[in-house]
Amino acid sequence: MVWTVRKTKLALALFILTLAMLGAPAGGQLLGVSTAHAQTIRSIAVEGNRRVEDDTVRSYISLQPGQAYSEAGASESIRTLFNTGLFSDVRLTMRGSTLVVNVEENPIINIVSFEGNEKFKDDVLTSEIESQPRSVLTRAKIQNDTQRVLQLYRRAGRFDATVEPKVIDLPDNRVNVVFEVQEGRKTSVSRINFIGNKAFSDSALRDVISTSEKNWLSWLKTSDIYDPERLDADQELLRTHYMKNGYADFQVVSAVAELDRERNAFFITITVDEGPLYxxxxxxxxxxxxxxxxxxxxxxxxxxxxxxxxxxxxxxxxxxxxxxxxxxxxxxxxxxxxxxxxxxxxxxxxxxxxxxGARAYVERINIRGNTRTLDRVIRREFDFAEGDAYNVVLLDRAKRRLEALRYFKTVNITREPGSAPDRIVINVEVEEQPTGELSLGGGYSTSDGFLADVSITERNLLGRGQQLRVAGAMGERTQSVDVSFTEPYFLGRRLAAGIDGFYRYREYDDNSTYESKTVGGGLRLGFQLTENLSMITRYRLYQNEITIEHPLDDGNLCYPVSTNADGTINYNAGCTLPGDQDPTRAYYNPEASIALKLAEGRRLYSVIGYDLVYSDLDSMARPTRGFYGKFSNDIAGLGGDAEWVKAEIEGRYYHPIHNQIVGMLKLRGGVIEGWGDDDVLITDTFFGTSNLVRGFGNSGWGPRDLTPGGQRDAIGGTVYAAATAEVQFPIPFVPSDLGFRGALFADAGVLTRPGFTGNPTTGLPGGAGYLLECEGINADGSGVVPAAATGCYVDDASIRASVGVSVLWDSPFGPLRADVGYAVLKEDYDDEQVFRFGAGKQF
Incomplete structure (x- = not known):
């Protein structure tokens, strides 16, 4: 009985359901299930839009009038409308036979601003983000912009920086976007450790890589900021360093950077496998x-x-x-x-x-990314052109050349098949970087006093690969202005042609009593003879003016000779005392050297010359191995007022003695001789400077005018030779990344044969005058003047030598050096200088 009732109820339910399905109208709903997909779309209505036109919305709808409505078509239309970025919400419904598209538009950005940023200015941050005024605001765009700003701060070493975007609603569906920035502290690299290195110490390897540790100079540098790309480049620097020092099996096992958030610092550990020395x-x-x-x-x-x-x-x-x-x-x-x-x-x-090799030709060279640099500037670094034979070695060489230009941040060269099997297309992708430099300088040296300089350099002028430099300097005893222009590819060849203009002013009042002013210009042409040998030819035309301060050139030399019993003073012959001079008080009226007076005045110089330079040094900035040699030759007399020939030679040899201990030997020499009917004026000769032999003052050694009552002027020489032996080493207990080194040195030099010192017919202000070599030296240190001369000089051609210690610093201000030198071979009339300091700055 129970079974019969249940069977009757089930049959009744099936009957009612069948009637309902047969009687349901098209497009209706049954038990909550839409049957709209069965309808045909007669029209499309757009609702909710205020800025976007109806037809624009309809153009993104895949369902069109006359088509049957489908869930797949509706989903695709919704997805397409969302992808436009114009809408924050989209709904599609059928209203009878009309497809209704209801949209909610994204707001328009009115203003984008930043708060809390000091490290980066607003314009820098604005250039990084996609959200801009009068553009559509989307949630995805705001999220991406937040990450971009964070990434910018991380590249600057601010890993604890936070960025929170705020959207402020305005009328008419507009908004203001505010990025609230908390920059946080600079996250520096606290320590760089190496594991597995035996041939080179940790400090030596830190000098190889570009990432550095935090120190008290971190406020002046950015290399102590952790940068994953820089760390990758450092691994290549290590590989190159080991591979060129005999470790052919070297490899970097791992390079790990760990962030200690409590100390806000990175700790980098680089594990290496050196392998044997080959x-x-x-x-x-x-x-x-x-x-x-x-x-x-x-x-x-x-x-x-x-x-x-x-x-x-x-x-x-x-x-x-x-x-x-x-x-x-x-x-x-x-x-x-x-x-x-x-x-x-x-x-x-x-x-x-x-x-x-395979017979392959270069079909085409595509250059991309150069928005400023001309194509031809890039193409000329290739030793082949389109249509030439393809060679991978020459391609690698071109890449190194492009990187060496320093015009580009990155250079990537790839190849792809051409239009035929034997054709190759080369693609050059570059990312340009700023090529202009503004340098401000300041410093102090014991020879020139305090110095200040400024220079503006453009290495890629107008994208043509030319260089323009304007520089000026001013100091206590010196002034200068320089303008130079260089075309590195003169006449389409690898010839560096240049034109220069210059002004020089210098006071020589420490060991001589004159001023020099030089104005002129020149032309030059440089080229490579071999990989390590280069030559520079030059021509200079300039005017030099020598001025002696009055009354050092009035011809009235006065100095006491003896004292009478009544207290009156006797003076040298030819002395004219002032009319009101007290006869019991000593009167001195010194004179500049006769040799200097002979050089006084203006002269025009026309000089042609060349430099021949050889270098296989491993580094020009801080060499540790290799040889550097330079030979210079100049000839004056192709017009102008001077006729002489000058030659100088220099050689330096560097060799590593032990870990970070480097030995250096340096030899220098020079000679200048007059030709034609001209003698060499002493202002054109060489002087015994502290650069040649430390422990002596500038122009402090060599031939000197010892005329009694004179200024004891240095008068230089026409021949010199000097030698230096030096050992550079790391200073114990001083971190190497600070850039300090110590040095022990020994210098020796000789300077002899002064230039023109006059003859019996020489006419000077105040009468005739000429110098001969002194017959001896008086007890007071003055010279014994020969009877036939007006004055005398000493030139014993003796060797001067010194030993000492130095501190060198590769500072952010440029290279600094302090020398403490003691003269061990000297003459009584030499001018000693125990401490010598030189400085320069580039920042």
């Missing part, structure tokens, strides 16, 4: 290209058997061989190094294999 074994050349003689390429080899392995020299050898082959007509020849390690002997034997 030397070059046998070095050979094999050629598999017809008519290429391997012996002809041996002169390009820079890697010598028995020397410490250096990957940098391997790369340079590849470049030089490739260029030599290309010059000989073998455009497709490729050179690759084949290394053979002998682990027991710790040597790497190298064979440079020359073989015919």
């Amino acid at each position: 030397r070059f074994g046998n070095v050979d050349v094999e050629a598999y290209v017809p008519d290429v003689d391997p012996q002809s390429l041996r002169g390009e080899i820079l890697t010598k058997s028995g020397a410490v392995y250096n990957a940098e020299l391997v790369d340079k050898t590849l470049e030089q061989m490739t260029l030599e082959l290309a010059k000989s007509g073998y455009a497709f020849a490729q050179v690759r190094p084949r290394g053979d390690r002998d682990y027991s002997a710790q040597t790497i034997s190298l064979t440079y294999v020359v073989e015919e």
